[in-house]
Amino acid sequence: MKPGLRLKSLTPDAPLVEVQFGGEALMLPEGDNLAAALLAAGIDGFRQTPYQGVARAPYCMMGICFDCLLEVDGVSQQSCMVQVRAGMDLRPARQRREGPYASL
Amino acid sequence: MHRFDLAIVGAGPAGMAAAREAAEAGLKVALVDEQPRAGGQIYRNVGQAAQTYGAQLGKEYLRGVPLVEGIDHEAITHFSGHSVWAIEKGQLALNSPDGARQIGARCVLLATGAIERxxxxxxxxxxxxxxxxxxxxxxxxxxxxxxxxxxxxxxxxxxxxxxxxxxxxxxxxxxxxxxxxxxxxxxxxxxxxxxxxxxxxxxxxxxxxxxxxxxxxxxxxxxxxxxxxxxxxxxxxxxxxxxxxxxxxxxxxxxxGVVPHVQASRAAGVPHIWSDKIQAHVPVCDSWGRTEVPRVWVAGDGAWIGGARAAELSGRIAGLAIAHDLGFVHSPERDRRTSGWIEERDFELSLRPLIEKAFPPYAAALAPADNVTVCRCEEISAGEVRQAVRDGATGINHVKVSTRAGMGRCQGRMCAAALARIVVRESDAKIDEIGTLNARPPIKPVTLGALAGMRREAEGSEDD
CATH class of the missing domain: 3.50.50.60 (FAD/NAD(P)-binding domain)
Structure with a gap:
């Protein structure tokens, strides 16, 4: 995976825990903001958009925009509002629809 | 169900200051906030970060420390990590990783702050x-x-x-x-x-x-x-x-620039008007923060953009005014204690025109080109919105049903103002004639499982 955002960390390394992202193991700082931790780990494909099917990444980091949406243990959640826990099963939120809604 | 005299939504400067004033006046206060720690966005995480990298963030950020310390009060229950997904007559529905719940309150103060425009x-x-x-x-x-x-x-x-x-x-x-x-x-x-x-x-x-x-x-x-x-x-x-x-x-x-975050005040039924100065909708309230909906109040940047200091002061003013309305404080005491705060708040607000003139919004982003996405959730471009108006859509909700703009998960938080401006421009209507997007519960997502669990909790705990 191509590295995404480059982030410089000012904090001493927190203890890392293992999570699954799209079936692959990742080590993230326990208790950290999930969206920020994933960005720092080089992830920049979060939710997939309904029509174009392209990846979005966190935009607002404060629970407004829903672009950081992930399936966290099977439930769609704004990852910027979630804290890292060991063993989380994370997947990009898929919202692919048969579109467009031309008939409406 | 837990009952409080006052439930405050948002633990930023306005919410924290209001909680403290109300608690000191004798009210039982619930302070509800989505984040794990108090501070809002301006003082986000200040209780922790002040020690480690406060220097990089600067002196203004550290002004949040006493506010956070102030909510450590026996009469304040801090519901951290709880989002509010519905507001109805004297009741708030909350959601957290531990499940959904309801709390009751005689008054609700919405201190939901600002979002970036x-x-x-x-x-x-x-x-x-x-x-x-x-x-x-x-x-x-x-x-x-x-x-x-x-x-x-x-x-x-x-x-x-x-x-x-x-x-x-x-x-x-x-x-x-x-x-x-x-x-x-x-x-x-x-x-x-x-x-x-x-x-x-x-x-x-x-x-x-x-x-x-x-x-x-x-x-x-x-x-x-x-x-x-x-x-x-x-x-x-x-x-x-x-x-x-x-x-x-x-x-x-x-x-x-920043604009008020009005999803909660909309969901509570508070009337909003368009502000040309702020280029967004703002809730209608009096100078205490009282809205036209009984027992629903607003304070801070969620009511009117004034910055952190003005937000803190308007929180204090609303906190004491609510205490007064609920009979905890007499009018003379309220007026004596709030007069200095009101003076300072009004001074802070009087400076805003300077910022508005010196740092206006980026004009091209207020009227985006046809190929620019305005609704991020549903991937709708400004051109599609304009076409919908040309095809006969007369108001913002008409545009919403014909294009899906504003129908996504963010419920229009990111696109409502852009849609309003485009519809007004294209249809020659006045902004107060085109309607506003409705905010219906749940204003934040909640699972069916959490809803089902909430019912059981309500049945199981009648007495408190």
Whole structure:
């Protein structure tokens, strides 16, 4: 995976825990903001958009925009509002629809 | 169900100050906030970060420390990590990782703060493009500084975030500022205000000085901003001084002011009016923060953009005014104690025209080109919205059902103002004639499982 955002960390390394992202193991700082931790780990494909099917990444980091949406243990959640826990099963939120809604 | 005299939504400066005043006056207070720790966005994580990297974030940030300490009070219950998804007569429905619940309150104070004004420009949906405020949040909460960033837009926050990144050892590539030369001239004409705003101007000049000394380039009077990249942003393109320029970067951080976050006040049924000054809808309230909906109050930037200090003061004022309305405080005491706060709040608010003149929103993002996405959730472009109006859509909700703009998960938080402006422009209607997007519960997502669990809890605990 191509590295995404480059982030410089000012904090001493927190203890890392293992999570699954799209079936692959990742080590993230326990208790950290999930969206920020994933960005720092080089992830920049979060939710997939309904029509174009392209990846979005966190935009607002404060629970407004829903672009950081992930399936966290099977439930769609704004990852910027979630804290890292060991063993989380994370997947990009898929919202692919048969579109467009031309008939409406 | 837990019952309180006052439930406050939002633990930023307004909410924290209101909680403290109300608790001191004898009210039983619930302070509900989505974040794990109090502070809001401006003082996000200040209780923790003040020790470790407070220096990089600056003195103003540390003003949040006493506010956070102030909510450590026996009469205040802090529901951290709880989002509010419904507000109905005297009841709030909350959701948290531990499940959903309801609390009852005699009064509700909405202190939901501001959001960054969305900035629809070409390419703003690419990964690597974020709000400048979002980068600041990552710094405050996680101690992570975005490297190799171009900051784009207008406003004091743009400069502040640039300085904070610089101090954190991640100097930005450049600032691409959209304010025009005439904006500075207009601000200079308000010299009386400038004298009164000395403290803020000094701070602002110090920020600019720090950036200059560090050699961070500032491109002024920029237009035609576009964010380019294949899978993620890698270039910021703009024109300045008649020349087209491109800067490579790993991130583009956008900012052109803040607007009230009104989803909760809308859901509570509070009437809103369009403010030309703020270029967004604002809830209607009196100078205490009382709205037209009985027992629903608003305070802070969620009511009117005034900045952190004004928010804190309006929180104190609302907290004591609510205590008065509920019979905990007599009028003379309320008036005596709030008079100084009101004076200082009004002083703070009187300075705002200076910021509005000096740092207006980026004009091209207020009227985006046809190919620019305005509704990020449903991927609807400004052109599709315009076409819907030409095809006969008469109001904002008509546009919503014919295009799906505003129908996505963010419920229009990111696009409502842009839709309103486009509909007004295209249809020659007045802004108060086109309606507003409705905010219906749940205003934040909640699972069916959490709803089912809530019912059981309500049945099981009648007495408290």
């Amino acid at each position: 969305p900035m629809p420009v070409p390419g703003w949906t690419l990964p690597g493009v974020m709000g400048a405020g979002a980068a600041q949040i990552m710094l405050k909460q996680s101690g992570l500084a975005v490297e190799n960033a171009v900051l784009v837009g207008s406003g004091p926050l743009l400069h502040l975030v640039a300085v904070q990144l610089l101090r954190a050892g991640a100097p930005p590539v450049a600032l691409v500022e959209t304010r025009q030369r005439r904006d500075s001239r207009r601000a200079l004409l308000m010299w009386r205000l400038m004298l009164r705003a000395g403290r803020y101007i000094q701070r602002s000049l110090a920020d600019l000085n720090e950036l200059r000394n560090a050699g961070v380039p500032r491109h002024m009077a920029c237009a035609d901003v576009a964010l380019l990249g294949e899978r993620r942003v890698d270039t910021v393109s703009f024109s300045s001084g008649g020349r087209r320029q491109e800067l490579s970067c790993d991130a583009a951080l956008l900012h052109h």
